[in-house]
Amino acid sequence: MPDEKPISRRHFLKLIGYLGVVSFGGLGALRELYQKGSPSFRSASSPLATPTSVFPPLLQTAFAQTTGSWSLGQxxxxxxxxxxxxxxxxxFYVAGSSYCINTASxxxxxxxxxxxxxxxxxxALSNDLFCSGATQLPNGNIFVCGGTKLYDIDVNNCNGQWHGGNYAYEFDITSGTLIQQTxxxxxxxxxxxxxxxNGKVLIAGGDDEYGGYNFLTxxxxxxxxxxxxxxxPLGNGTYCVGSGAISSCPGAGAPCYGGPNQGVAIFLALYPRMSLMPSGLVFASGSLxxxxxxxxxxxxxxxxxSTSQTYRDYGTSILLPLQNTSNERGKVxxxxxxxxxxxVATNVVEIEDFNQGTSTAPVLRTVASLNIARKFLLPIILPNGKVIVFGGSSQGTTNPIFIPEMFDPENESQGWVxxxxxxxARVYHGTALLLPDGSVWTASSTVNSCTPEFRTEIFKPAYFSATRPIISGTPTVGVYGASITIPTPNPxxxxxxxxVRLGATTHHYEANARLIWLQITGTSSNSITVSAPLNANLAPPGYYMIHVLDSSLVPSTAQIIQIPGTGVAAPPAQVTGL
Structure with a gap:
């Protein structure tokens, strides 16, 4: 290679040192030196938060093979x-007015x-769905509700608060259009x-059309x-729309709801972190x-x-993977x-363990802390059951964290890797989605208003470097409590x-994220049979990604299936990228 330059003696000795670490302690030892602050590996001004790799190219390749890799997307x-x-x-992604007063109208x-x-x-959409909520519906449509009626700094705003819209839409999967609802x-x-x-949707929290808290369930x-x-029926609370803005906003203070034995909801904060539990109850666990x-x-x-933290501004909560059993109560x-x-952000991590407690009284316990305290983080459950938090910042929106951390719910003592x-950087308004091939699509971020981030980045976990199992055809999906047959060439x-339920995410959480482990009940020469989800509490009706995994927990690319099924092999969905 005519342009190749000879390696200097200094860099040669450094490389030998790196390789010595790999030989005697493995890449884990090299990582440990880096994390503990060896001056050869870390910047004193920005430890653990730099996007620049600390490894020489030779080791970057090996490191990517064992822990995952990144690439820029479209x-x-x-x-x-x-x-x-x-x-x-x-x-399907939504900007609405894009967090910019210039496009508020x-x-x-x-x-x-x-x-x-x-x-x-x-x-096309006719209302501002910026700061709305969303979830998947049983038929594959995506329900979207709420959004922005007036910006806090709009010249027509009567009280300087963000005003919420009462909008409701379904994104129709067949036509690819947003259809406005009542x-x-x-x-x-x-x-x-x-x-x-039951296929319906609970809507909770948010600020109303005058910027007051909406207490309706x-x-x-x-x-x-x-x-x-x-x-x-056990509550007596009342709620009058915009009650705190009566003196400044014409029309505020009515209508009113609730009263004796028909109370409205309690205060849950904005975008309350909520999860449907296997008991059928809905658990609210943040930000309060x-x-x-x-x-x-x-x-x-x-x-x-009450958890240990007085408040978790732009923290997150995640329903951990569930077993498909009648005694599963769940952990958040x-x-x-x-x-x-x-x-500054906290690194404190807690688990509300309903399995150790009861369906109504979980055991609250503290587990290993994050290595890097962060807010505005983006949670994802991988097909192998491990949880990753991407991005975030250590304080405000101008102290980004580039290094993700992974937690294994089946090996809590390992802590966060x-x-x-x-x-x-992914700070305020960052998003992340698990894709059918098992990669994670990360997008968006706004350090300030009117400063959109359009670049996307794809994270491919370590299993992309392994030989992956294959689902070779369309699974036959039964009703709740029945079975699912999955074609595969090496059962x-x-x-x-x-x-894994299809994602619908915003503002650093995903209320409906869930993974259910399905028991293998039989094999044939070219398929395996597993138990279908026992009930809709474990797997609410809708579309999911199903994966087969080998003994090293390397997952296949997903097939997207509908739960519950009919017991008949449906024609495959037109899924791209598999």
Whole structure:
């Protein structure tokens, strides 16, 4: 190679030193030196937060093979503040007004992206769905509700608060269009949507059309395209729309809801972190210190316990992987955030363990702390059951963290393992989605308003460097409690099967993220049979990615299936990129 330069003696000796670490201690020892602050490996000004690799090229390759790797993806054409994976394998993402006062009156934007071909189409919308909530519906449509009616700095704003819209839409998977529905009772800016076992959607939290907290518990029924209010028969609370803005906003203070034996909800903060538990109850575990359970059958809200942190501003909570058994009660891990909007982030991690406790009284325990305290983090459950948090910042939006961390719920004592650094910062409004091939699509970020990040970056976990199992055809999916038959050319090599719900994420959490481990019940020469989810509490109706895994927990590329099934092999969905 004529342009190749000879290696200097100094760099040769450094390389020998690196290789010595690898030979005697492995890459883990090299990583440990880096993490403990060896001056050869870390910057004193920005430890663990630099996107620049500390390893020479020779070791970068080996490191990527053992821990994963990053590559830049196709830029988005608008900022992807809200994102969902569709049952066709495409990404539906929404910017709305893009967190920019200059476009507060429109045009409002959304896109449908094929991550394999790069083909992107415009999705028209007439309302500002910036700061809305979303979830997957049983038929594959994506329900979107709430959004922004007025910016806090809008010249027409009466009180300087963000005002929520009462908008409701379904993204129709067949036509690729957003179809407007009957509006909610009142506005919601920063609402949470939780898919329920009966296919309906719980909507909680958010600020109303005058910037006051919306205390209504609303239920969306996709069968009738209508909303209803769920009251707490044991509560007496009332809620008057915009009650705190009566003196400044004409019309505020009415209508009013609730009263004796039909109380409204308790205060849950904006975008409350919520999960449907295997009991059928909905658990709220952030950002407040107090946690609550909501019972869909009665409408009652019940206080559960108080976590150690007084508040977790832009922290997250994640429902950990579930076993497909009748005695599974679930565990929720609570990670990151800060006590106020301006204070430094925490590295404290807690688990609300319903398996150790009961369905209504979990055992709260502290587990290994994050290596790097962060807020604005992006949680993902991989097909192998491990949890990764991407991005975030140590304080505010200008102290980005590039190094992800991974937690193994089946090996808690291992703690959080750091992974290769990204090159693009993901702070406020960052998003992350698990794709069918097992990679993670990361997008969006806004350090300040009107500063959109269009670059995307793809993380490929370590299993991309392994020989991966194969699903060779369309699974035959039975009803709840029945079975699923999965074609695969080497059934004897399959040790586990995971079912992962399609993502719909925004603002640093995913209320409906869940993975269920399905028991293998039989094999043939060219297929395996597993137990279908026992019930809709474990796996609410909708679309999921199913994976087969070998004994090293290397997953296949997913097939997207509908739960519950009919017991008949459906024609394969037109999923791209598999």
């Amino acid at each position: 830029n988005t054409t608008v900022v992807a503040i809200h994102a969902a994976l569709t049952s066709t394998g495409k990404i 429109g045009p409002y934007t959304a896109r449908l992206l094929d991550p394999t071909t790069g083909i992107e189409t415009n999705v 509006p909610m009772k009142q506005g919601r800016w920063y609402p949470t949507c939780v898919s329920l076992p 609303e239920i969306y029924d996709p069968a009738t395209k209508s909303f209803s209010i769920s009251y707490d 210190q107090k946690t609550y359970l909501w019972d869909p059958s009665s409408g009652t809200w019940t206080f559960v316990n 891990i609570i990670v990151g955030g800060s006590t106020t909007g301006s204070t 750091t992974l290769p650094a990204a090159t693009v 004897s090599s399959i040790s586990r099967v995971s079912l």
